[in-house]
Amino acid sequence: MSVITAKWTIDEYHRMIDAGILSSRKVELLKGEIVEMSPEGEPHAYSSDEAGEYLANLLSERAKIRHAKPITLPNDSEPEPDIAIVQRLGREYREHHPYSENIFWVIEYANSSLDKDLETKSKIYAEAGILEYWVVNLKKLHLVVFRDILDGEYATKQTLTSGTIQPLAFPDISVEVEKIINR
Incomplete structure (x- = not known):
């Protein structure tokens, strides 16, 4: 016997x-x-908060840093990335969450959710056209950078533990x- 999962649209999700x-x-x-989202442990909360503050100072008025807030994507997805670096649209976000075209890149911090973040979410973000996606592996303390969308998936994946990186949106x-x- 096969199991059929009920699918929800973003509109239905918002009504719920x-x-x-x-x-x-x-x-x-x-x-x-x-x-269901994984609970946030201390390393997750600390690291994402510190990184968000660092990026806010670094990018200043060029981008808005949103912490654990929804983004609305065209593939019936409304994830809540740990950090979303988005366009500064001010009060427009009272009417809608950032759409794909408003997002410079997203960052997820992963411990227990590592497989979901590396596999499921990387596909969702690539399909939605988000040009860059970063995953921080909290177990191994390294950064996985996904870029170069090809056929709805990221074609390149780079792992970094030190040094610097230039975001595609802000080279x-x-x-x-x-x-x-x-x-």
């Missing part, structure tokens, strides 16, 4: 949120499926890898 159905659950919408800025992984 508005009705309070999901208020006691920490979930996100991934390709039409409502998925004139050097980001210190150790300040992102908070070694």
Whole structure:
């Protein structure tokens, strides 16, 4: 007997949120499926918070840093990345979460969610056209950088433990890898 999973649209998901159905659950919408989010341990909370503050100072007025807030993607997904570096659209975000075209790149911090972040979310972000995706592996303390979308997937994957990296959206800025992984 095969199992058929009910798929939800972003509109249906928002109606469930508005009705309070999901208020006691920490979930996100991934390709039409409502998925439980892993709880945030101390290393996760500390590292993502410190990195967000570092990026906010580094990028200043050029981008907005959103911490664990939803982004709305065209593939019936509304994930809540640990950090989303987005366009500064001000009050426009009162009407909608950032769309793919508003996002410079996203960062996920992963411990127990590593497989989901490296596999499922990398495909979702690539399909949505997000040009760059970073995953911080909290177990091994390294940064995995996904770039170069080809046929709906990232064609390049680079692992860094130190040095600097220039985000595709801001090639004139050097980001210190150790300040992102908070070694």
